[in-house]
Amino acid sequence: MEDLKILLVEDNPGDAFLVEEMLEDIQEVNAEITHIETLKEAITELEQSVYDVVLLDLGLPDSEGLNALKKVLEIDLGFPVIVITGLDDGKTGNEAVKSGAQSYMVKGQLTSASISQTILYSIERTKFLKKLKVKEAEVIEKNKVLEEVLSSKNLLISIISHDLRGPLNSIISLLEILDSDYDELEEKTKKKYLNAILSSAKSTHNLMENLLHWAQIQSKRRKVEPEEVGINQLIQQGTEPLKPVAEEKEITLEFDVPENLAVYADEKMICTVIRNLVSNALKFTPRKGKIKVTSEKSTNNQIIVSIEDNGVGMDKDVLSTFFDNRNTAFTKGTEDEPGSGFGLILVKEFVEKNNGKLIIESKEGQGTKVSFTLPHASSS
Numbered sequence: 001m002e003d004l005k006i007l008l009v010e011d012n013p014g015d016a017f018l019v020e021e022m023l024e025d026i027q028e029v030n031a032e033i034t035h036i037e038t039l040k041e042a043i044t045e046l047e048q049s050v051y052d053v054v055l056l057d058l059g060l061p062d063s064e065g066l067n068a069l070k071k072v073l074e075i076d077l078g079f080p081v082i083v084i085t086g087l088d089d090g091k092t093g094n095e096a097v098k099s100g101a102q103s104y105m106v107k108g109q110l111t112s113a114s115i116s117q118t119i120l121y122s123i124e125r126t127k128f129l130k131k132l133k134v135k136e137a138e139v140i141e142k143n144k145v146l147e148e149v150l151s152s153k154n155l156l157i158s159i160i161s162h163d164l165r166g167p168l169n170s171i172i173s174l175l176e177i178l179d180s181d182y183d184e185l186e187e188k189t190k191k192k193y194l195n196a197i198l199s200s201a202k203s204t205h206n207l208m209e210n211l212l213h214w215a216q217i218q219s220k221r222r223k224v225e226p227e228e229v230g231i232n233q234l235i236q237q238g239t240e241p242l243k244p245v246a247e248e249k250e251i252t253l254e255f256d257v258p259e260n261l262a263v264y265a266d267e268k269m270i271c272t273v274i275r276n277l278v279s280n281a282l283k284f285t286p287r288k289g290k291i292k293v294t295s296e297k298s299t300n301n302q303i304i305v306s307i308e309d310n311g312v313g314m315d316k317d318v319l320s321t322f323f324d325n326r327n328t329a330f331t332k333g334t335e336d337e338p339g340s341g342f343g344l345i346l347v348k349e350f351v352e353k354n355n356g357k358l359i360i361e362s363k364e365g366q367g368t369k370v371s372f373t374l375p376h377a378s379s380s
Contacts, residue, residue, distance in 0.1 A: 003030045004119070007045065009068075010057040010084065011037040015107060019055065019084075025112040029119070039063040039071060046075050053119050054081045056101075058092065065092075066099055073100045078130075080122040102126055170200050206279065206343075213272055213346060224266045224353050228377040231261045231295045231303055238274025239293065242282060250287050253278075256294040262377035263303045265354040270374065273350050276343035277307045277370050283333035284368065285311035301376045302356075308369040314362040347372075 006023065010016040016035055023031040034051075036042050039060050046054070054077070060068055072081055080102035085092045093104035102122035105114065174193045178185070185193075235257050246253050263270070274293075281291045291309045298304050312334060351358045351372045362368040 002028060002120075003032070004052045004123075005032050005050070006034070006119075007042065007049075007051045007054045008033055008035045009037075009039070009042045009054065009060065010035065011060050012057070015057070015084075019110065019115070022110060022112040022115050026116040029116060037061070039068045042068075043071060043075070046072065046077060050079070051077075052079055053123060054079070055084055055105075056081055057084045058096070059086060066096060069096055069099055069101055078126075080126040082118060082122055168200075168204060171197050171204075209272075213269075213350075224269065226264050226266050226354065228262050228264055229267050229270075230259070231263050231305060231374075232257045232259055234263070234265075234267065234270050235274055235293055235295070235305070237267075238271045239278050242275065242278050245279075245282050246291070249282060249285075249289075251282060251285055252288075252290045254290065254292040256292065258295065261295055261297060261303055263374040264377045265356075265374045266350075269350040269354060273347045273372065274305070274307075276347050277372075280343060280370075281307050281309040281311065281368070284313075285309040286334045297376060298373065301378070302373045303376050304371055304373050306369055306371040308367065310367040313364045313366050313368050315364040319360060319362055 008016060008019060010019065016037075020033055020035070023029070023033060034045065034049075036045055037060075039062050042054075042056070054072065056068060056072060058065055058068055063071065069081065069083060081100070083093065083096040083101045083104040084107060085096070085104060086107045087093075088106045088109070093106070096104050102125055103118050105118055174197050178190065178193055182190070235255065239253065243253065278291065278293065285291055289310050291307065293305075293307050295303060295305045348358045351374075355375050356373045359371045359373075360368065361371075
């Protein structure tokens with residue numbers, strides 16, 4: 001015998017008595033019935049207690065028609081509501097089911113067998129719909145993951161086809177010229193070609209490093225390994241390889257980084273973040289420009305690191321689609337330096353994996369300020 005808690009909402013004492021009698025006659029069900037006469041009382045009871053099923057009359061003193069059903073369903077019960085109607089036209093019952101009731105019964109046609117069958121069917125149908133809803137949510141989540149994978153795959157294909165192939169083709173073409181015409185070329189031209197080859201090689205190497213880091217994270221072969229580390233140390237490690245680039249472009253690098261600030265983060269990841277952000281700033285800052293790297297402790301016990309330049313900046317439209325993997329059209333640097341924008345996608349992911357947040361402020365023609373937060377070491 002199945003134990004069922006049933007809420008009967010019926011204002012007519014005679015109809016309520018008949019329903020209760022029929023429920024008690026059902027052999028396969030042990031019914032614990034709570035009888036309420038108004039919609040207001042029903043709402044209060046349903047907000048406080050859990051039932052297996054609600055039997056709801058549509059003709060209540062404080063509600064008429066489907067309004068009672070709509071009010072009850074607003075509570076998001078998680079168990080079935082069966083409507084009881086005095087109209088034998090099928091229309092009201094069907095409208096009730098369309099509105100969210102699991103089933104309906106007509107007064108004057110009720111029997112113990114029909115009530116039992118309707119209640120048990122409605123309970124099982126509700127269970128089935130719950131399972132179906134869970135499965136649908138799982139499918140939606142899997143589709144979302146699949147879309148992200150496909151988007152990432154398209155990004156990789158774009159980078160490999162354009163941002164890797166382009167510099168490599170340039171290196172090959174210049175080397176072929178040097179190989180075939182070396183003796184005829186002036187020393188100045190040879191040096192120019194070699195500098196171009198070196199620049200393309202460095203750019204390609206940097207992109208390959210970013211792709212490797214990103215692929216390791218995506219495949220979960222690279223885990224976040226946070227530790228206490230001085231932010232000054234991270235900034236030095238991240239910017240040291242880029243100082244020759246700044247010197248060649250006559251860009252001033254300024255640092256305002258207190259010695260005593262420490263973060264709780266993955267050292268290699270944050271070095272990669274800083275290297276990419278400063279590299280980006282160098283790329284989009286004109287010759288003889290200025291880049292300032294600062295860090296400070298915020299009021300919410302986090303460290304804020306900022307890289308600010310006086311370069312070309314970006315308009316709002318570019319900024320709004322910056323982290324869209326489908327967007328692979330990125331502007332070249334002030335001296336035609338190549339770039340896919342992939343570095344900033346990697347930066348955002350690395351910062352967030354270290355419990356931080358990335359903020360970009362930029363105005364076209366006025367420069368860009370990129371900041372990110374990290375947990376202060378004392379809060380770890």
